[in-house]
Amino acid sequence: MSKAFTRENDQDDEDDGEASAPALPPGTRNYMTRRGHRLLREEFEHLVKVERPNxxxxxxxxxxxxxxxxxxxxxxxxxxxxxxxxxxxxxxxRLDSSVVVDPAEQENTDQVFFGATVTICDQDGNESSYQIVGIDEADVGAGMISWISPLARALMKAREGDSIRFQSPMGWREIEVVAVRYIG
Known part of the structure; x- marks a missing residue:
């Protein structure tokens, strides 16, 4: 058989590039911030207009x-x-299934919802701030956590001063919500 009719790697067409990207929970929408949507759109445009033609x-x-x-x-x-x-x-x-949410348009700003930047304090008194973002824009090192992460799910609907207990990959943790902000 000619080499032209054989597949070099059977896995190439199976994963659609999703191997490194987290999957959306079944039946949920692909929420993302305006910034996250813009970055995915820019990557798409660069691949289509520059890299692929070259x-x-x-x-x-x-x-x-x-x-x-x-x-x-x-x-x-x-x-x-x-x-x-x-x-x-x-x-x-991802772009076709996306629902863009602008944190600056959140009306109920005293509770934690998608797009909120939340400052928390752990049991040792260490403070950390995280913004709850879409799964494609999550970057823990930059303080952006996915809305499907255990911490983000535990924080949903919490208010300043609430104590939250949640299951993390390292076991049960207890944190306190210090501040909730919505920045566009």
Whole structure:
């Protein structure tokens, strides 16, 4: 059988680039902030308008050089094109299912909801601040936690001064809500 009709990697078409991204809970919407939506849209636009067209040119040039079996530019380019196409399918699904929530438009600002920036104090007196964001924009190091994380779920509907007990990956923890802010 010709190599043209075989799959190099069966997993390439199966995961649509979602292997590293957390899955949405069944039956829920893909909530995200305006910033998160903008970043996904910018990544999509960059892949479609810049990276993919440039790579198609390289692959086309490499294909014209003759023997493709030992042509590194061609082989790498085709692999990278599959990665880009997989990422584009993933981004399309996420953007199509997204519900953009602007934290600045929250009316009930004394309670914790999606988009809130919450300052908490743990049992040792250490304060931390987290913004509750969409799963695609979560970055714990930057203080942005996903709305489906155990901490965010425990904080939902809490108010300043409330004590919250929740199950974290490291066991049960108790925290106190020090402040709730909504920043656009």
């Amino acid at each position: 790579l198609v040119q390289v692959v086309s040039w490499a294909a014209g050089n003759g023997d493709r079996s030992e042509n590194g530019d061609y082989i790498y380019g085709k692999k990278r094109l599959r990665e880009i196409d997989r990422r584009l399918r993933f981004l399309t699904k």
